[in-house]
Amino acid sequence: MPKARKIDYIINLAGVIVLFFLLMFIFDTELLGRVRSYIQGIVIIAMISIVMVCSLNLITGFMGEFSLGHAGFMSIGAYSSAVVTMALENAGIILPDLLLFLIAIVIGGIITALMGVLVGIPALRLRGDYLAIVTIAFAEIIRVAFTNFQITGGGKTLSGIPKLSDYHYVYVITAISVCVMYMYVRSRFGRCVRAIREDYIAASASGINVTYYKVMTFTVSAFFAGVSGAMYAHYITSLIPTKFSFNYSAEFLTMVILGGTGSLTGSVVGAAVLSALPEALRSFQAYRMLIYSVVLVLVMIFKPSGLFGSYEFSLPGVLRTLTGRKKGGAKDE
Amino acid sequence: MSNTTAVLEAKGLGVEFGGLKAVSQFDISIGDGELVGLIGPNGAGKTTVFNLLTGVYQPTEGKFFMNGEIMNGKPTHLVVHSGIARTFQNIRLFKNMTVLDNVKIAFNRKMKYGLASAVFRTGSFWKEENEIDEKARELLKLFHLEELADTKAGNLPYGKQRKLEITRALATDMKVLLLDEPAAGMNPTETAELLESINMIREKFRISILLIEHDMSLVMKICERIIVLNYGQILASGTPEQIANNPDVITAYLGKA
Numbered sequence: 001m002p003k004a005r006k007i008d009y010i011i012n013l014a015g016v017i018v019l020f021f022l023l024m025f026i027f028d029t030e031l032l033g034r035v036r037s038y039i040q041g042i043v044i045i046a047m048i049s050i051v052m053v054c055s056l057n058l059i060t061g062f063m064g065e066f067s068l069g070h071a072g073f074m075s076i077g078a079y080s081s082a083v084v085t086m087a088l089e090n091a092g093i094i095l096p097d098l099l100l101f102l103i104a105i106v107i108g109g110i111i112t113a114l115m116g117v118l119v120g121i122p123a124l125r126l127r128g129d130y131l132a133i134v135t136i137a138f139a140e141i142i143r144v145a146f147t148n149f150q151i152t153g154g155g156k157t158l159s160g161i162p163k164l165s166d167y168h169y170v171y172v173i174t175a176i177s178v179c180v181m182y183m184y185v186r187s188r189f190g191r192c193v194r195a196i197r198e199d200y201i202a203a204s205a206s207g208i209n210v211t212y213y214k215v216m217t218f219t220v221s222a223f224f225a226g227v228s229g230a231m232y233a234h235y236i237t238s239l240i241p242t243k244f245s246f247n248y249s250a251e252f253l254t255m256v257i258l259g260g261t262g263s264l265t266g267s268v269v270g271a272a273v274l275s276a277l278p279e280a281l282r283s284f285q286a287y288r289m290l291i292y293s294v295v296l297v298l299v300m301i302f303k304p305s306g307l308f309g310s311y312e313f314s315l316p317g318v319l320r321t322l323t324g325r326k327k328g329g330a331k332d333e
Numbered sequence: 334m335s336n337t338t339a340v341l342e343a344k345g346l347g348v349e350f351g352g353l354k355a356v357s358q359f360d361i362s363i364g365d366g367e368l369v370g371l372i373g374p375n376g377a378g379k380t381t382v383f384n385l386l387t388g389v390y391q392p393t394e395g396k397f398f399m400n401g402e403i404m405n406g407k408p409t410h411l412v413v414h415s416g417i418a419r420t421f422q423n424i425r426l427f428k429n430m431t432v433l434d435n436v437k438i439a440f441n442r443k444m445k446y447g448l449a450s451a452v453f454r455t456g457s458f459w460k461e462e463n464e465i466d467e468k469a470r471e472l473l474k475l476f477h478l479e480e481l482a483d484t485k486a487g488n489l490p491y492g493k494q495r496k497l498e499i500t501r502a503l504a505t506d507m508k509v510l511l512l513d514e515p516a517a518g519m520n521p522t523e524t525a526e527l528l529e530s531i532n533m534i535r536e537k538f539r540i541s542i543l544l545i546e547h548d549m550s551l552v553m554k555i556c557e558r559i560i561v562l563n564y565g566q567i568l569a570s571g572t573p574e575q576i577a578n579n580p581d582v583i584t585a586y587l588g589k590a
C-alpha cells in the first residue's frame with residue numbers, strides 16, 4: 001500500500017473514532033437531559049437510513065439503473081433476521097447481545113443478497129423503465145408474501161423481536177458498511193459499473209461482462225439493504241409489512257437524489273438530513289411526502305446531480321485544503 | 334488472398350432484420366498482420382459486418398471463426414476475449430471517466446483480485462492496480478495521450494477521442510482490430526496523425542486490421558486488400574489497383590461521385 005494512502009486511511013479512521021466518542025459523550029452523559037432517548041432514536045434511524053441510501057446509490061447512482069423497490073430488500077433483511085433471533089430466543093439459547101446482533105446482521109445481509117442474485121439475474125436484462133417496474137413488482141410481491149406467511153406474523157404485526165440495535169453497534173456497522181461500499185466503488189468493480197452506466201455497448205466491446213458486474217453490484221446493494229433491515233428490525237422490535245411500501249422506497253430514492261447520484265458522501269448527508277428533518281419538525285409530519293416532493297423538484301431544477309454531485313468527502317483532503325497545502329477532494333482508490 | 338493462415342475468417346455470414354437482408358453471403362479471411370479495407374456506399378452493410386464479427390448481432394446465416402475457433406453465439410465480451418476488438422463509427426468512449434480509466438477498463442480482464450481484496454485493500458489489490466495503471470500509461474504514451482491521462486475523455490478534441498478509442502481497443506490485447514471509419518470528420522492533419530498511429534500499431538503489435546473508410550485516398554494508400562460491399566453483398570475484392578479498375582465498382586461506388 002502506498003504510504004500516503006495509508007496515512008489518509010488512518011486519518012479517516014481517526015475521524016470515525018472521534019465521531020464515535022462524540023456520540024458517546026452526548027448520549028452517555030446527562031448532557032441532553034430528558035430528550036436524550038428521543039434524540040438517540042433519531043440518530044439510530046438516521047444511521048439505518050444511511051446504510052439503505054448508500055446501498056441504493058450503488059444501483060441508482062453508480063450503475064445508473066432505477067430500483068423503486070429497495071424497501072422490499074430491506075424488509076427481507078428485517079424479517080429474516082428477526083425470525084432467526086426470535087427462534088434462537090424461543091429455543092432458550094441465551095447469547096450475548098452483541099453476538100445475537102451480529103448473527104442478525106449476517107443473516108439479514110446474506111439472505112437478502114441471495115434474493116438480490118435471484119431477482120437480479122432475470123431483472124437486469126431489462127433496462128430503464130422496465131427494470132423500475134420489475135423492482136416495484138418485486139417489492140409488492142415480497143410485501144404480500146410477508147403478509148401471508150405465518151412465520152412473519154401472518155398479516156399481523158410481528159412483535160417481540162429482541163431489542164439489540166443499540167447506538168454503539170449501529171454506529172460501528174454503519175461505518176463499516178459505508179466504508180465497504182466506498183472500497184467497492186473505488187475498485188475495478190466500481191470502475192466497470194461506471195463504464196457500463198456510461199455506455200454498456202462500449203463496455204462489452206472492451207471485454208466487460210456487463211451482466212456479471214450488474215448482478216454483482218445489485219447483490220452487494222441488496223446485502224447492505226438487508227443489513228439495514230436487520231438493524232431496523234432489532235431497533236423497532238415489531239414489524240408490519242405495510243411499512244415497506246412503495247412510499248418507503250421512494251423516500252430512500254429521494255435521499256439518494258438529494259445527496260447526489262454517484263456520491264456516497266451525498267447519500268450519507270441526504271439520508272441523515274431527510275430522515276432527521278421530519279422528526280425535528282414534528283408539526284410538519286403530515287407534510288413529509290410533500291416536502292420530499294418539493295425537495296426533489298428543486299434539486300432536479302437547480303442541481304440535477306444532487307448536492308454533492310460525485311464529490312467524496314475525505315478528512316485528509318479537507319485538512320489539506322484547510323491548511324492550504326494541496327487542493328482537496330477525494331481521489332481514486 | 335495471402336498465403337498466411339487466416340486469423341479471422343467468415344464463411345457465408347449474414348443477418349436478416351425482419352425480412353431485410355442487411356448482409357448476406359459475406360466471406361472474408363484475414364491473415365496475420367494483414368490490413369484489409371472494407372468499403373461500400375452508405376447503407377451497404379459495413380457496420381453490420383462489424384456488429385456480426387463482434388457478437389453484437391447474431392448471424393442468421395453462416396459462421397465465423399477466430400484462430401479456427403467458431404464464434405457464433407458468443408456474447409460480445411467473449412468475442413473480445415478471443416482477440417477481436419473494434420472502434421465505433423460514432424465514437425463510444427466513457428465520456429465522464431478519465432482518459433486513463435477508459436484504458437484501464439479494457440485491462441479489467443487481466444485483473445484477478447476479488448471482492449475481499451478490494452474491500453480490505455490487500456497487497457494483490459495494490460499490485461494489480463499499479464501494474465494496470467502503468468500499462469495503461471505506457472499505451473497512452475504511444476499515442477501521445479499520456480499528459481491527458483487525468484482529463485475527462487469527453488473533453489478531448491475529436492481526433493484525440495478517436496485515438497483514445499483505438500488505444501482502448503488495443504488494451505483488450507486483441508489480434509484483429511476492426512476500425513469503423515476512423516478518419517470520418519477529421520481534418521487533414523488529424524488524418525495524417527491517424528495514419529501514423531495505424532502504421533505504428535501494425536509495426537509494434539503485429540495485429541491484423543479490418544478498416545471501414547470512406548476516404549478513398551487513405552484506403553488506397555494503406556490497404557493490402559480491399560473488399561467492396563454493395564446492398565449487403567460482396568461486389569468485388571482484390572488489391573487496390575484491381576478495385577480501382579473494376580468496372581462494377583466504378584459504376585456502383587466510385588462512379589457515383
Ligand SMILES: Nc1ncnc2c1ncn2[C@@H]1O[C@H](COP(=O)(O)OP(=O)(O)OP(=O)(O)O)[C@@H](O)[C@H]1O
Nearest residue numbers: 350353355373374375376377378379380381382422
Ligand atoms: N438493428 C437493425 N435493425 C434493422 N435494420 C438494420 C439494423 N442495423 C442495420 N440495419 C440496416 O442494415 C443496412 C446496413 O446498415 P449499416 O449501418 O451496416 O451500413 P453502413 O455500410 O455501415 O453505412 P454507412 O456508410 O452509412 O455507415 C441499413 O439499411 C440499415 O438500416
Ligand SMILES: [Mg+2]
Nearest residue numbers: 379380381422
Ligand atoms: Mg457504418
